Amino acid sequence: MFSKIWMNRSTESSSNNIESLTDALKAADAVVIGAGAGLSTSAGYVYTGERFNKYFSDFAEKYGFRDMYSGGFYPYHTPEENWAFWSRYIYINRYTPTPKPVYEKLLDLVKSKDYFVLTTNVDHCFQKAGFDKQRLFYTQGDYSLWQCSEPCHDKTYDNEETVRKMILAQGYEIEEDGTLVIPEGTEIKMTVPTKLIPRCPVCGKPMRMNLRADDTFVQDDGWYAAAVRYGDFLARHGIKASGFWSDRGEQKRNHDYNGKVLFLELGCGMNTPGIIKVPFWQMTNENRHATYACINYGEAMAPKEIEKRSICINGDIGQVLSQM
Numbered sequence: 001m002f003s004k005i006w007m008n009r010s011t012e013s014s015s016n017n018i019e020s021l022t023d024a025l026k027a028a029d030a031v032v033i034g035a036g037a038g039l040s041t042s043a044g045y046v047y048t049g050e051r052f053n054k055y056f057s058d059f060a061e062k063y064g065f066r067d068m069y070s071g072g073f074y075p076y077h078t079p080e081e082n083w084a085f086w087s088r089y090i091y092i093n094r095y096t097p098t099p100k101p102v103y104e105k106l107l108d109l110v111k112s113k114d115y116f117v118l119t120t121n122v123d124h125c126f127q128k129a130g131f132d133k134q135r136l137f138y139t140q141g142d143y144s145l146w147q148c149s150e151p152c153h154d155k156t157y158d159n160e161e162t163v164r165k166m167i168l169a170q171g172y173e174i175e176e177d178g179t180l181v182i183p184e185g186t187e188i189k190m191t192v193p194t195k196l197i198p199r200c201p202v203c204g205k206p207m208r209m210n211l212r213a214d215d216t217f218v219q220d221d222g223w224y225a226a227a228v229r230y231g232d233f234l235a236r237h238g239i240k241a242s243g244f245w246s247d248r249g250e251q252k253r254n255h256d257y258n259g260k261v262l263f264l265e266l267g268c269g270m271n272t273p274g275i276i277k278v279p280f281w282q283m284t285n286e287n288r289h290a291t292y293a294c295i296n297y298g299e300a301m302a303p304k305e306i307e308k309r310s311i312c313i314n315g316d317i318g319q320v321l322s323q324m
Contacts, residue, residue, distance in 0.1 A: 002303035017313045022324045024291045029259030030237045031110050034276035035119040038267020042317040044099025055088050080191040087166035093123050094143035096178045102318040103129035116233040120275055137226040145210035147218040148200035156210045156220045166192040239283055265294045266317050295320050
C-alpha cells in the first residue's frame, strides 16, 4: 500500500494545474478515464434539493427522506409503490437529457485520442454524449437494465418501454424533449398497476435493478465483453495491471510500449476506491511513462509515491474542462 496521501486542499482550481493537465492531455498517446458520481453531479444529475423535490415531494412528505438515494433503499409496503418510486428514479436519471454538457466537453477533449472509459456511474451519460460504446466499461450496472432478483440466470433486460408505461400510469405526461409534466388538475399517483410489475420470464420471481448492491448482481455477456475490451486496451498500451483477462481465460500479457499514458480520474470518491482510484494509483506507480490526474471537488488526492507525476485539481469538473 501507499505510505502517505497528498491532497490538494485549495478551494480554487489552480490555473497552473489546469495548464499542466492540458499539456499532459495533449502529450498523451492514450487516455484512461475513470469516472465516478462527481462527474454526473457536475453535469446536473443531482439527487437532492430542487430536482428531488420536483419529482418526489409526495414520497418525501409521506416517508420523510430528503434525497433519491435514501428513497431507493426504503422498504415500501407494496411492489406497486416501490415501482412508482423507482420508475421515476430510473426515468429522470437515465432517459431524460443530461442537464449540463459536461460529458460533451469531455468528449471534445479526448475524441482525437486513443481512450477508454472505466466508470462506476450507471446513468449512461457517456453514450448519450456520443462516446463510443466499445470504449466503455460500466462496472456497477445500468439504470436501463433489470435482472432476476434470485437471480436464476445471468441475463439482463431493457426496461425503457415498461418504465414509460409506469410513468404515464401515475399521471405524468412525457413531452418531446423527455421532460415529465403534470397535466392541469391531475393528482400524481404513488403506485403503478400490478400488471406492470416486472417478473423474471424464466422463474417468475420479481425483477430488480441491475445495480451492484450485493453478490446477486448479474454480470451478463455485455459486462464480460466490456471487461475484456478494457483488459485489451491496457495490454495494448503496455500498462502493467493485474486482474484483467482475455476472452479465452488467459491472463493479459502486456506488450512493450513507450508511449505516454494519462490516467484521468473524474469525481471518484472513497466509497469504492478499489475500482478506479487505487488501481489508477498503482498503474501510474508501476508505469514510468504514466501521469495521474484527478479533478474532484474536495477530494483531489494522490499518494506521495506518485506526487511528481500527479495533477490534482480541487474544483468543479465542468468548470475545469471548460478552461482546458
